[in-house]
Amino acid sequence: MSAVNVKGASTDAWQAFKQLVTNPVAGLSSAFEGLGEGRALGAGVVFGAVFALAMLFAAYRIMPMVRPQGVGGFIKAVLFAIVPFVTLGAATMAARSIFGGSGALAHDDFVAGATLLSVALVTILGALLGYGNFNITYLLLIFAVILSVLMLNAGLTRIAKVSERAAGFAVPLVVLVSGWLCKVIYAALIQSAISHYPGM
Numbered sequence: 001m002s003a004v005n006v007k008g009a010s011t012d013a014w015q016a017f018k019q020l021v022t023n024p025v026a027g028l029s030s031a032f033e034g035l036g037e038g039r040a041l042g043a044g045v046v047f048g049a050v051f052a053l054a055m056l057f058a059a060y061r062i063m064p065m066v067r068p069q070g071v072g073g074f075i076k077a078v079l080f081a082i083v084p085f086v087t088l089g090a091a092t093m094a095a096r097s098i099f100g101g102s103g104a105l106a107h108d109d110f111v112a113g114a115t116l117l118s119v120a121l122v123t124i125l126g127a128l129l130g131y132g133n134f135n136i137t138y139l140l141l142i143f144a145v146i147l148s149v150l151m152l153n154a155g156l157t158r159i160a161k162v163s164e165r166a167a168g169f170a171v172p173l174v175v176l177v178s179g180w181l182c183k184v185i186y187a188a189l190i191q192s193a194i195s196h197y198p199g200m
Contacts, residue, residue: 009042013050016043020114025150029158032110041106047113048085054120055081058127079189087181088112092156094177095170101160111155118144118151149175 016031089112126137
């Protein structure tokens with residue numbers, strides 16, 4: 001059953017991705033509606049997993065010296081990679097509740113995952129291009145971040161039903177809160193790792 005669910009969620013994510021490639025902002029809500037709440041939840045998780053894998057791939061390729069050792073190290077690396085997706089989803093959920101939106105976990109999950117897709121793709125491309133093409137990667141990353149903000153605004157207004165007036169405050173707050181949560185969680189994970197090495 002789990003294998004069937006994973007395959008179904010991957011198929012749904014691929015269908016949504018094909019819509020988002022050609023129409024990432026305006027097509028976000030239609031991609032969500034085409035899937036429905038239940039299937040959108042699975043697709044959002046797949047998007048989050050793609051983002052995490054992109055982060056791991058980039059870290060391993062660009063900084064091989066940080067490759068984790070053993071199962072425990074790999075689990076911590078996965079936690080590091082998945083944190084932005086989790087914090088963005090949590091911040092989106094909070095904004096939807098505070099600013100009078102509607103929806104459920106599936107809405108927040110799909111918006112967060114879809115929003116991070118452009119960053120994930122640029123991260124993979126940057127890892128493949130390497131340090132020698134840093135300027136190209138940097139410009140593409142700026143483009144991806146701007147696109148992500150536009151998609152986040154579309155997700156809050158058209159999927160979470162936050163008013164456009166409220167979204168003007170909600171979007172920057174989501175970005176800031178998500179970034180702050182990332183910082184807090186990363187600091188805790190790093191401190192936990194350091195505590196295992198008393199000599200450090």
